Amino acid sequence: MSDWNAIAPGVHQYRSAPFDLSVVVIEGADELLVVDTGADPFEGEAILAEIRSRFGRAPSQVVNTHAHFDHTFGNQAFAGGSDADAAIHGHAGVASHFVRYEGPRLAAWLEDPTREPGRRWGDVRLTPPTHPVGRTTSLDLGGRRVELRPQPAAHTDTDLVVFLPAERVWIVGDLVEQSGPPMYGSGSYPLDWPGVLDSLVHEMRPGDAVVPGHGRVVDRAFVRRQADDLRLIADRIVEAHDRGLDAAAALAAYDQWPMPVAGLAGAVERGYAFLDGAAPGEA
Numbered sequence: 179m180s181d182w183n184a185i186a187p188g189v190h191q192y193r194s195a196p197f198d199l200s201v202v203v204i205e206g207a208d209e210l211l212v213v214d215t216g217a218d219p220f221e222g223e224a225i226l227a228e229i230r231s232r233f234g235r236a237p238s239q240v241v242n243t244h245a246h247f248d249h250t251f252g253n254q255a256f257a258g259g260s261d262a263d264a265a266i267h268g269h270a271g272v273a274s275h276f277v278r279y280e281g282p283r284l285a286a287w288l289e290d291p292t293r294e295p296g297r298r299w300g301d302v303r304l305t306p307p308t309h310p311v312g313r314t315t316s317l318d319l320g321g322r323r324v325e326l327r328p329q330p331a332a333h334t335d336t337d338l339v340v341f342l343p344a345e346r347v348w349i350v351g352d353l354v355e356q357s358g359p360p361m362y363g364s365g366s367y368p369l370d371w372p373g374v375l376d377s378l379v380h381e382m383r384p385g386d387a388v389v390p391g392h393g394r395v396v397d398r399a400f401v402r403r404q405a406d407d408l409r410l411i412a413d414r415i416v417e418a419h420d421r422g423l424d425a426a427a428a429l430a431a432y433d434q435w436p437m438p439v440a441g442l443a444g445a446v447e448r449g450y451a452f453l454d455g456a457a458p459g460e461a
């Protein structure tokens with residue numbers, strides 16, 4: 179699946195295979211901005227070529243919605259020294275998340291290429307943001323204002339929402355997923371995630387466009403439902419922990435979950451670690 183989708187005038191989603199990653203291009207009179215860069219340099223270069231052929235120029239600004247590999251390992255195709263020579267913006271925690279999670283993940287894949295075959299892991303240079311974002315920041319692309327809003331820990335400790343105030347478009351990375359269930363991946367905060375979504379829902383309006391990290395554009399009602407699902411899971415983790423159930427028993431204790439149980443083991447483990455007093459990031 180590789181296709182462009184118009185979200186608003188000058189705002190475009192490109193769904194990049196193979197992870198159905200949302201790449202978003204925002205056009206300004208002076209500059210082009212791209213959100214997220216693909217899972218390896220090859221995908222990053224393909225995205226850059228796709229942007230050049232469609233818009234006739236390369237992006238001078240890149241934003242990462244969070245640190246996970248499928249959103250950042252294409253950064254080097256856009257970074258200083260590349261054709262695009264772009265500034266890269268991302269949550270101030272991305273560099274340390276790379277050290278803790280994405281670096282070791284890459285090392286494991288290099289050691290055992292059968293785990294993720296067909297990707298250019300050997301060519302990946304971890305490329306953290308050149309512009310770490312510690313608080314809400316505005317960029318002016320020329321007649322178009324873009325807000326970068328770092329979030330409290332939720333899907334990861336590096337989530338950053340891109341908001342277009344004039345167009346009412348929210349680009350939220352994996353805080354919301356549409357083509358698959360929300361991912362409790364490396365470094366997730368299952369107990370805090372629903373509250374972060376609640377705050378975003380509170381600011382969203384019914385007609386707003388919300389671009390998930392993977393999948394088609396959704397609306398406020400979709401985000402409301404996903405926040406409620408994440409809240410139910412968080413509440414059950416706390417309840418099962420209170421009852422003294424181990425992680426496997428916690429999942430077995432309820433007949434139905436709002437998403438496939440296979441994806442929830444990590445959520446329970448992380449939730450339990452926090453309830454047992456592991457410091458944030460130490461779980």
Ligand SMILES: [Zn+2]
Binds near residue numbers: 244246333352361363
């Ligand atoms: Zn992610």
